[in-house]
Amino acid sequence: DSGVTQTPKHLITATGQRVTLRCSPRSGDLSVYWYQQSLDQGLQFLIQYYNGEERAKGNILERFSAQQFPDLHSELNLSSLELGDSALYFCASSVVPGELFFGEGSRLTVL
Amino acid sequence: AQTVTQSQPEMSVQEAETVTLSCTYDTSESNYYLFWYKQPPSRQMILVIRQEAYKQQNATENRFSVNFQKAAKSFSLKISDSQLGDTAMYFCAFMKRGSNDYKLSFGAGTTVTVRA
Numbered sequence: 001d002s003g004v005t006q007t008p009k010h011l012i013t014a015t016g017q018r019v020t021l022r023c024s025p026r027s028g029d030l031s032v033y034w035y036q037q038s039l040d041q042g043l044q045f046l047i048q049y050y051n052g053e054e055r056a057k058g059n060i061l062e063r064f065s066a067q068q069f070p071d072l073h074s075e076l077n078l079s080s081l082e083l084g085d086s087a088l089y090f091c092a093s094s095v096v097p098g099e100l101f102f103g104e105g106s107r108l109t110v111l
Numbered sequence: 112a113q114t115v116t117q118s119q120p121e122m123s124v125q126e127a128e129t130v131t132l133s134c135t136y137d138t139s140e141s142n143y144y145l146f147w148y149k150q151p152p153s154r155q156m157i158l159v160i161r162q163e164a165y166k167q168q169n170a171t172e173n174r175f176s177v178n179f180q181k182a183a184k185s186f187s188l189k190i191s192d193s194q195l196g197d198t199a200m201y202f203c204a205f206m207k208r209g210s211n212d213y214k215l216s217f218g219a220g221t222t223v224t225v226r227a
Contacts, residue, residue: 002155031213043202043217056214090156097213098144098206102156 023091
């Protein structure tokens with residue numbers, strides 16, 4: 001158990017819909033990262049937050065947004081969903097640079 | 112931007128044998144970290160080993176060791192005495208050192224199957 005909790009583990013939705021993925025980092029970790037894993041794109045960095053502030057942005061679509069709350073949990077919002085958004089979305093947290101602790105991921109299926 | 116290349120999509124190894132996974136990367140940075148992460152069928156990503164580019168000594172973690180060749184921009188992972196539990200997808204990753212963020216760039220992964 002990495003200590004990073006992600007919910008939901010699975011969700012199925014329709015095109016055009018909006019979903020929210022939630023992540024609770026390890027106790028004490030200030031950094032939260034979101035990654036997308038798909039068969040065609042591999043593991044792609046989406047966004048990083050550090051203590052409530054956006055620290056880095058990767059290949060995140062404008063339809064996607066994220067935030068980190070004062071209690072350090074984070075949410076990734078995906079809107080106007082398309083078939084191509086179907087993927088595994090990972091949250092990770094860290095203290096030591098690069099040593100990420102990943103959650104089990106949220107498997108999103110867009111039909 | 113950094114690119115990480117893993118040229119072996121799949122590898123198979125007999126239990127107790129040794130397997131080596133290759134990884135090359137492209138960067139203009141001189142200070143960076145390299146990592147190997149493992150993703151077993153349970154799908155949770157787990158850090159296997161870490162190497163700091165300024166260290167010449169290759170990192171070792173139990174049965175896992177790396178061969179880091181900075182000039183060649185190569186970072187291979189050797190799994191010795193393979194066990195069934197090593198069956199997983201292995202990802203090589205790069206991180207620039209000294210940046211304000213700690214984002215990782217991952218390779219495409221190598222699926223390792225350990226045969227009984």
